[in-house]
Amino acid sequence: MAASLNIPIDRSSPVPLYHQVVQGIEGMIRSGALEPGSKLENEIELAAQLNLSRPTMRKAMDELVRAGLLVRKRGVGTQVVASQVRRHLELSSLWDDLSRGGKAPSTKVLAFRHGPAEADIADTLQLPPGVGVYHFTRLRSVGEKPLALMENWVRDDVAELTEGGLRERGMYQILRDAGVNFRLANQRIGATVADEYQASLLETAPGSALVTMERTAVDDTGRHVETGRHVYRADSYSFEMTLVSR
Template identity: 50%
Template sequence: MPRTGDPSRAVPGPAPDALDFTLDRGSPVPLYHQLAQQLEAAIEHGGLAPGDLLGNEIDLSARLGLSRPTVRQAIRSLVDKGLLVRRRGVGTQVVHSQVKRPLELSSLYDDLESAGQEPATHVVRNERVPAAADVAAALGMPEGAEVTLLERLRSTHGQPLAHLRNYLPPALPEFDTARLEATGLYRLLRAAGVTLHSARQTIGARSATPEEAALLAERTGAALLTMRRTAYDDTGRAVEYGTHVYRASRYAFDFRLLVRP
């Protein structure tokens, strides 16, 4: 089995049938695109797990009965999506599947954990600050009033995924950094007796600033998804205002649309 780094540690490989793909050579869909789609599906559904080694282009070409340019183009498209990485002297390795989050009032931490994505949190700031105009308007308080700012970096499988800023009104309890790094904010709010009821949310997109790129291991100008959310409890009180950015290469919102009768 191929090895890298520590010679005593084996690099995992895919299950024997994980690369048993069926490609339609008579289809108008290019073979590289068919291969990329099936590789992506195998990653998303767990047939190919993070860390699995696919081998180099020569190995894959021989195994799949395809030309090297076809395999190279398929791999390049998944490297661009952040699902695969090329490692010198090792070959192509699975990094992770893209996180697809349902569009509902839920915690990112809870969604990642339920999807087996191994969430981890680093608290950058946990302090009282004066509310800027947008924060004050969202929380229904005077501009300049004191609020709690929680700034966190959320990662999965050791890779940064999201930069989160959440603002809490002073009436809510303070949460220490250790608890914030051990679990999700909404769990802590529920444990403190807050009943989350509804939210207003806006989703957008923009390019990464140099500071965001450094935090999220992206290049400056890379695509980021943005989210602004104000959450309310069962009395209609605003209990949290969040401004979040997510790596578009690793994250997507997933929701159903119904036709109005």
């Protein structure tokens, strides 16, 4: 039994038709209306049901396949992938992640500096001559529980940063509001053990496990806007992702 779709399509909406379909199918999967393993009607039929063309329908399904929610096989059909696939690790910030999860993150700015960049940072950010950086260290907590210790460098020609702003809005929010459109980020995840300094701030024991993350973010004009080195308490945080083969 092949499943049909029941998705409202609003042709006057500014959101593209294919994206409405993506959201609709995603919703049906997450709500259980489309069961894991179930087969979908063929592309032509589905397109007809929603009064869309096949290319548009296909574009929507392409996205869902990439996101790991659907699986296609030529000559056979399209299936809802079995269950509980979490969202792909997105280009988002820790603040966003926490807010979405219904938590209330708080931030303490431990150090804040503005000036010329050290050589290695200038290199990583590919800074042109004369451009300086903001350099700051923050401690992020959820409720009373410290979670992450974050050291960041941001080039100073993209936005004006202040201690207060960092405390209240989060770095990514400030940068986005200043018109920075992030396009991609390169990150490396590893592990280390807490030293005295880290342990005291994160309220854990020296020698306990920490997840490390280094990231450099690039905006839509190709500028390396931000780089940072973060450590997270391993008992409270881990990175989750879905890998999809081409």
